[in-house]
Amino acid sequence: KEKKIPPELPKKLPKECPALICDPVSGVKYRRGRLLGKGGFARCYEVIQTDTKRAYAGKVVNKLRISKPNQREKMQREIAVHCQLNHQNIVAFHHHFDDDENIYIILELCSQKSLAQILKLRRTFTEPEVRYFVLQIVDGLQYLHNNCIIHRDLKLGNMFLTDNMEVKIGDFGLATKVEFEGDRKKTMCGTPNYIAPEVLDKVGHSFEADVWAVGCILYTMLVGRPPFETESLKETYTRIKRTSYSLPSHLSQSAKELITEILTSKPEGRPSLEEITSHKFFTGGFVPDALSPSACYSTPEFGLMKVL
Numbered sequence: 536k537e538k539k540i541p542p543e544l545p546k547k548l549p550k551e552c553p554a555l556i557c558d559p560v561s562g563v564k565y566r567r568g569r570l571l572g573k574g575g576f577a578r579c580y581e582v583i584q585t586d587t588k589r590a591y592a593g594k595v596v597n598k599l600r601i602s603k604p605n606q607r608e609k610m611q612r613e614i615a616v617h618c619q620l621n622h623q624n625i626v627a628f629h630h631h632f633d634d635d636e637n638i639y640i641i642l643e644l645c646s647q648k649s650l651a652q653i654l655k656l657r658r659t660f661t662e663p664e665v666r667y668f669v670l671q672i673v674d675g676l677q678y679l680h681n682n683c684i685i686h687r688d689l690k691l692g693n694m695f696l697t698d699n700m701e702v703k704i705g706d707f708g709l710a711t712k713v714e715f716e717g718d719r720k721k722t723m724c725g726t727p728n729y730i731a732p733e734v735l736d737k738v739g740h741s742f743e744a745d746v747w748a749v750g751c752i753l754y755t756m757l758v759g760r761p762p763f764e765t766e767s768l769k770e771t772y773t774r775i776k777r778t779s780y781s782l783p784s785h786l787s788q789s790a791k792e793l794i795t796e797i798l799t800s801k802p803e804g805r806p807s808l809e810e811i812t813s814h815k816f817f818t819g820g821f822v823p824d825a826l827s828p829s830a831c832y833s834t835p836e837f838g839l840m841k842v843l
């Protein structure tokens with residue numbers, strides 16, 4: 536029996552998906568708009584549903600790019616987890632389908648992009664803005680944890696912002712479902728940005744790994760850089776295991792306290808999400824109930840709003 540020769544990978548993968556994307560099953564059509572960027576194996580576009588005229592963010596993955604079984608399983612897991620979610624601080628999952636060439640995931644369009652891009656423009660956020668953003672992130676995360684889902688890759692680049700500055704947690708590529716009480720995950724394929732000590736030590740991790748990431752997000756928003764960033768990944772991992780990071784003196788006392796409580800190496804020593812939102816950092820300071828899109832570019836003057 537002659538050896539099956541794998542199909543020759545075409546020298547060049549077709550760059551673009553069709554200008555008109557059709558779901559062969561439902562018949563729903565989307566017009567491909569501007570390229571939003573690349574995310575993992577996906578090329579992402581703004582897409583317009585032809586019948587409703589509604590705009591979405593479409594992730595298009597060429598099937599030849601995820602030829603290995605574990606890549607395909609990862610994609611399937613991302614879809615399986617994300618498609619069941621429904622919360623105002625979780626990116627809405629609109630539709631998914633595939634044709635001969637591609638897999639298509641149609642998601643909520645977040646036209647202010649992500650908190651990572653905004654922080655780059657702003658360098659740091661004010662404490663009221665951090666309270667405003669982090670309370671929404673914790674709301675969305677509480678929903679995930681209540682549904683036994685660990686996100687495992689919480690970072691500013693996965694915190695998407697709609698045009699009215701609402702935060703939506705996205706990218707469930709590393710997410711996993713906790714199957715039973717005490718289920719501790721031992722492995723993870725992919726390296727999260729804000730990786731917790733217990734994940735590095737492979738001693739089993741669970742929801743507390745997401746809480747660690749919230750602490751890193753809080754620090755990064757206030758300080759303007761991640762707590763354990765160094766020039767080498769190895770050095771960064773050493774610092775994470777030792778929880779060695781600096782707390783700039785300009786931070787408020789309550790901010791320093793909360794960061795210190797969260798960035799503790801023992802998972803069981805970290806506060807719950809409930810304890811985080813009832814910490815003095817949140818209860819003892821002004822929380823705007825809305826934020827102007829101008830905050831994407833310049834520091835807001837809350838003083839006036841408080842008076843108004």
Ligand SMILES: CC[C@@H]1C(=O)N(C)c2cnc(-c3ccc[nH]3)nc2N1C1CCCC1
Binds near residue numbers: 626
């Ligand atoms: C579609 C992938 C990803 C994403 O998951 N969402 C929800 C998203 C929403 N709006 C946007 C968006 C609207 C306007 C600019 N970007 N982008 C999103 N992204 C970006 C695209 C490129 C890398 C990650």
